Amino acid sequence: MKAAVLYSTVPSGTSYTQAHPLQVEELDRPEPRAGELGIDITYSSLCHSDLSVVDGSRVRPLPMALGHEAVGRVAAVGHGVTDVSPGDHVVLVFVPSCGGCRACRAGRPALCHRAADVNGSGDLLHGEALLRTPAGKRINHHLGVSAFANYAVVARESVVVIDDDVPDTVAAMFGCAVLTGMGAVLNTAAVQPGQSVAVFGLGAVGLSAVMAAALAGASSVIAIDPNAAKHGLALKCGATAVGTPDDASRLIADASGDGVDTAVEAVGSARVIASCLEHVTRGGSVVSVGLPHPTAELTVPALQFAGAGKRLLGSYMGDAVPGRDIPLYLGYWREGRLPVELLHTDTRPLDQINEGLDALAAGQVVRRLFQA
Structure with missing residues (x-):
């Protein structure tokens, strides 16, 4: 699998195109464990939260495969997952709520305590990090997603199944920006x-x-x-x-x-x-x-x-309940009341991710999408 990996931070104000902090490289392709899904990523979207990890203002364990906003198709289903099937169209979300902590029980899954812990450590909700280099070095997951890639293993709780009629270039922005x-x-x-x-x-x-x-x-x-x-x-x-x-x-x-x-x-x-x-x-x-x-x-x-x-x-x-809010917001989009496509500036190959960081930092793009 191909992924964009951050090995060390680069201060803001640096030319990311020249410094090349994100290395697009081959990693071993993991299989989903119990409670997890393998996702073929169609489009990922570059967000300021990604930039804040690159410049060190959001401290994360490195090395880390970045990206947290994406759309894709289910490629593999781990044991115990019965409500998602291969081929399903999914939006990825960056807080995989556990359902049992204090915040989740209060109906506030965006503040899930367990998700905050594993997102901070670079692990997944149902187990430690799976990503590895061919030499066996651990690569941390970004917010349970690591979407700057052509494939990802995520917790079932990190996806919302959506209808097939939603264009991927629209759906890609629902997991973070819109939500x-x-x-x-x-x-x-x-x-x-x-x-x-x-x-x-x-x-x-x-x-x-x-x-x-x-x-x-x-x-x-x-x-x-x-x-x-x-x-x-x-x-x-x-x-x-x-x-x-x-x-x-x-x-x-x-x-x-x-x-x-x-x-x-x-x-x-x-x-x-x-x-x-x-x-x-x-x-x-x-x-x-x-x-x-x-x-x-x-x-x-x-x-x-x-x-x-x-x-x-x-x-x-957004104090979201993703399984409730993403279908609701997609309904507004279908009705012509939510022109999300206006946020999509352009689409580039993943190899140009560092140029995308410069464009975002300079305010030249709103949402640039990437394909691996």
Whole structure:
């Protein structure tokens, strides 16, 4: 099997095309164990979470085969799996919920404790890492998926079976970008018709949040990003106003007076989180969905929480229940209410994955898909 493996991190600001941190190489092809599936990967999708592992801001055990957002077909079924068959069309998700921990029992599988442990160690839900080089060296799994490859072994809990009619170039983006951005608005914030929403950061997650706000019937959807090249795309996704961070105060005042009901922070910046708190009205909510650097700290006036009823909400994987939400969101896509294909910038061969890192870091792409 072919996979893109990270052996050492490279600081941000480096030319990834020149440094070549991801090595596309042959690994031994593992077979699924009990509770697992072998998946032929059709398309994988490059996300900022992948970039944050490459630059070291998200610490992971190395070496690791990267990639966590993908679509494919079931190639092999491990013992005990009875509800999935070879040939099934599947979206891969990066939190394989165990079903038995405190979070799973509470109906919040995106926060599964067991999944957090194995995702952090580079193992799989049902056993230790399977990936090996031909020389026998262990290669860690990325978030239970390792999708920058032509094949992966994953836990049954890491896939959602979807209908055959969904194009792979659309389905590939549902396991992370759509699930996270949509869920931040619909699950975490529970935006209601007539409310106002501002989205800060217009990557694939932020643009998915824009789509979700429009879908929810928000009266105003204000999309903010310093990269003006993304503003037209945000309008196509459903934004009612777009601008740079310098425009945010004016646009929000024009649309909703003293602040929006919900601000979605999809940048991964403590500074932007603090700014979002200033931009929500009394009783408003800030949803933090971006991933700041682990050392980043947030300092804000404490009185705004009790004194103005403002809320700061964390949202991991959009507080999703993947088996419920992915079919629901695909239904919206079929109805023409969720133009996910707008997120797809282009498709490249996996051998160009390092060039893709540069393009993503420079804001030149939203979602670049790869084929091994």
